[in-house]
Amino acid sequence: MDALKQEYARILQGLQIDRFNLDEDKYPGVFLPDPFDEYWTAKTKVMLVGRETAGWNTDNNKNTIKRAAGLGGVSVSEVVNESFRRFRKHFELKGDKVVDTSRSRFMQYYFRLARELGLDPRAMIYANLFAWDYDKKSPRNRPASEFNEIASTSQQLLAAQIRRFKPDFIVFASGIKGADGLIRSLFNDHFGGYQTAKDKLVPGKLWEFEAAGATCYRIAHPRAEYGHAEFRDKVIERIRASVASSASA
Template sequence: MKNFNDLKKEYLRILAKVDESFFNTAHEYSKFKEGLSGLFLASEPDLYWSAKNKIMIVGAETRDWNIKLDQQYTLEKYMLRSIEKNKSFFQKMMLEARTKKITFHDFTRAVADKSGSEGLIYCNLFCFAWKEKSPIKSKYFDQIKSISFDLLKAQIDYFEPSVIIFANGSQNTVYRRELFDPKFYSEGKDYSEENIDKNQLYKFIYDGKYLCYRIQHPSTIRGKRAAFAARKKLISLLPEV
């Protein structure tokens, strides 16, 4: 069994290379004042290592995710607060009523109901949002992307999920492929024989060890009916508790 302190140390190692103005809201040149959200860091479920199914869901961005400290800023305090916020927020989302809506966490709840919540990890492709939207148009995007990719690599290496679900949306395809190079894909499969377009659902093995599924972001409006069919099929493919 791994120790979550190891991932915390890796988080700190990665973040220590970044200018403090990305995290400290009291900094003279704080990026928060320009529209940068708080940092999003994945937490570890209490029963993760004993969970039957270990599934990582990689979303898009963090919207208005903000980190507030009740004490003087240090990078470690900020990191710990970010992890705590992820954990408490995701636990709250798992307890929300099940509906027929198409929000991101309606999808995560559906995954939890099929495969269990104990081994469910909630990550994002990008660890910051910009003005409550995707950071792609931010003038700091290159830095945000670099930080995000380093963090996501660390999360995957630590959690070693049996399944990774990319639910990022088509606008992020080019960036996802920067981190997860298609030349390392194998055993690719679509579900066109079930009238589900490859753009809606695709299965592959990454780097010879990670079973991956790619779908549209769960709250996508374009092709709503097709996206719903793809999500329903994906849920059917996931392991049961």
């Protein structure tokens, strides 16, 4: 995946570091998905997109936004390699399979989605709207100049992933508040827009649309309750039905 590494590095090198308060740099390592071989051979390609990580790749206690831009005594290429290693560690084999031991509702839904679609967990992509969190929380509360740069760079990274991975289905399980605007700008700015059928929107619950050659869904974060569980189920049902329909066509 040298081309993917180069694309990630190019985007990170464009970070406008002067928009950050480096005296309050509590960003972790950058989150960069790296597909396993199982993804490329899967008949159905699925990407599950969360919101942001909570302290991604902090094992070395060195990661900062400055370092991600290649200004912390390490090259951007090495930053990318570190993120790849962390991503692959997330899906390490235990015996001959990946075992879900996470208490994260998001990862539990990830593994459920894989299981019910008959996919190896390594045959899907775990991605995020934001490539960074801030001090293990959302970066939304940072000053506008900082947050806008995080959002813009994250969208460039996510757009690069969608273009290269070419998923058949993208599930945005990234919450409701603020997510729709980010999703709209992602596809408007990088893919020429999106199309939503009138009967494919349940306000605050489920949004189904077509974009970037994929069927996309936006649901609440998997930890959300109060009527959201049925829509998480509906997404699985709709993907299964779509795959079955395509297979019989």
